[in-house]
Amino acid sequence: MHTALQTNFLGIDLASPLVLPAGIMGLSYSGLAVAARKGAGMVTTKSFTLQPRTGHKGPVVAEWSGGILNSMGLCNPGIEEGLKEVHAFREGATTPVIISIFGTSREEFVKLARRTNRSDGNFLELNLSCPNVADEFGTPLSASQEKVSSIIYHVKKISRLPVIAKLSPNVYHIREIVSAAEAAGADAISLINTLGPGMLIDRKMGKPILHNRFGGVSGPCIKPIALKLIYETYSAVSLPIIGMGGVLTGEDAIEMIMAGATLIGIGTGIYYRGIDIFNLVNEEILRLLSDEGYDGIARIQRLEKLRE
Ligand code: DHB
DSSP, X not given: OOGGGOEEEXXXXXXXXXXXXXXXXXXXXXXXXXXXXXXXXXXXXXXXXXXXXXXXXXXXXXXXXXXXXXXXXXXXXXXHHHHHHHHHHHHHOOSOEEEEEOOSSHHHHHHHHHHHTTSSOXXXXXXXXXXXXXXXXXXXGGGOHHHHHXXXXXXXXXXXXXXXXXXXXXXXXXXHHHHHHHHTTOSEEEEOOOEEEEOOEXXXXXXXXXXXXXXXXXXXXXXXXXXXXXXXXXXXXXXXEEEESSOOSHHHHHHHHHHTOSXXXXXXXXXXXXXXXXXXXXXXXXXXXXXXXXSSGGGTTTOGGGGO
């Protein structure tokens, strides 16, 4: 990979700033491996829970003109099996891995985090923002500053891995939430998780398309919301940000970096451009940098002119 794409994230060198985010292809070592081979600089697992979960009944994904709606229901093999997949991936690849975990309480997050201390992961991401399990577990934890703060504080006390907080866009007070995450000891922020949830209707059937009725909203329609929340987060804290939400092209990725992101997640984009999207966006970033006279992405990070 080209040196102009090299990025350092919390002391680890990455060949590209592009990241496979949680929930997309991260259920198995082969999914992680193909994303790494196709140009992702870092990969994230599906969120693992203490016990395996089968997830929601289908249909779990629906497309419309603005993006995609999904309600997977946190299907995953559970932390024990999940960490075996991470081990298998790391046997054949040097690409760093973020292990994502989902708990329903502080105690569950701490238990999961303890388990990841004996794993091949490089970073630990706390999924505080799944939009799809409100009926089982209530409002996403990241809507509450107190819950964000307490979970991060207690996980940080025991975690060997640097901790990334994955946050929801569904809040009016992102500055307070990210500041609470920083004060509690988070090492980085990842945002945005899917928006909503939302709903799509099948007119012929006269009912919601998704079996679960509601699902998290992703894709091009959420990009402006992602940019605004990344920008506000960057202004409020001094933590590195993994920015994501509707990135399909090199232009989108550069806008994320200009808003304040250090790394850029591409998830739903895979649905639009295939898994080659990582290599394509890497090439597009390089072309844009060269056209605009920058010798590396470090040069466009945190452009002061955007802060005025
Ligand atoms: C799940 C779906 C999402 O859109 C998301 O952001 C997180 C989790 C899920 O249902 O598994």
